Amino acid sequence: MSEIMERRAYKIKSLAIAAPLTGGVIIVKFLSTSILIFGLLILYGCSNTSEKDAEVSPKFVSEGIEMQGIEGKIGVLGPDFVANQxxxxMWHLWGSKADLDGEFKVDAINIKSGEKINPFIFDIPTSLFGPNNGADAHLPFSMKLPKPGIWQLSAYIDEKLFGSINVEVK
Known part of the structure; x- marks a missing residue:
């Protein structure tokens, strides 16, 4: 009889120990799920409003040539961007020789989705060429952006951000 009572007592103790643990697990699961849902809602809300809030960089004229970007800093000359084409x-940059000396690269980020790509057709390290169209340095390059929307093009020289412009892809 005492053996049966010991088993029942063990089961009761096990249930008593498991009950708070189970409740704690449920609370932890609820909290972690709530935090995850809250985080996703914030990300979704930010991604939906970001493109609406993002402005396409203005056009400006340098030595009679119209380009898009930041006058006196960075500009792109070329046709409108069409998705997957x-x-x-031609990139144009203004600055000192020291600022413009180094390997040039560009990252493109889709403002709405956050997708990040290298827009250059050929992924080869390259340096900028000399003055052109009033800019202190320039570089012609073929680029392709895969989706319509607003894309931020960030130019780097030796991995240091030089400047960013926003373009619309149709």
């Missing part, structure tokens, strides 16, 4: 564009 490669076109030749």
């Amino acid at each position: 490669a076109n030749k564009h």
Whole structure:
């Protein structure tokens, strides 16, 4: 009889120990699920409003040539961007020789989705060429952006951000 009572007592103790643990697990699961849902809602809300809030960089004229970007800093000359269509564009940068000396690269980020790509058709390290169209340095390069929307093009020289412009892809 005492053996049966010991088993029942063990079961009762096990249930008593498991009950708070189970409740704690449920609370932890609820909290972690709530935090995850809250985080996703914030990300979704930010991604939906970001493109609406993002402005396409203005156009400006340098030595009679219209380009898009930040006057006196960075500009792109070329046709309108069309999704999944490669076109030749010419980058123009203004700055000191020291600022413009180094390997040039560009990252493109879709403002709405956050997708990040290398827009250059050929992924080869390259340096900028000399003055052109009033800029201190330039570089012609073929670029392709895969989706319509607003894309941020960030130019780097030796991995240091030089400047960013926003373009619309149709």
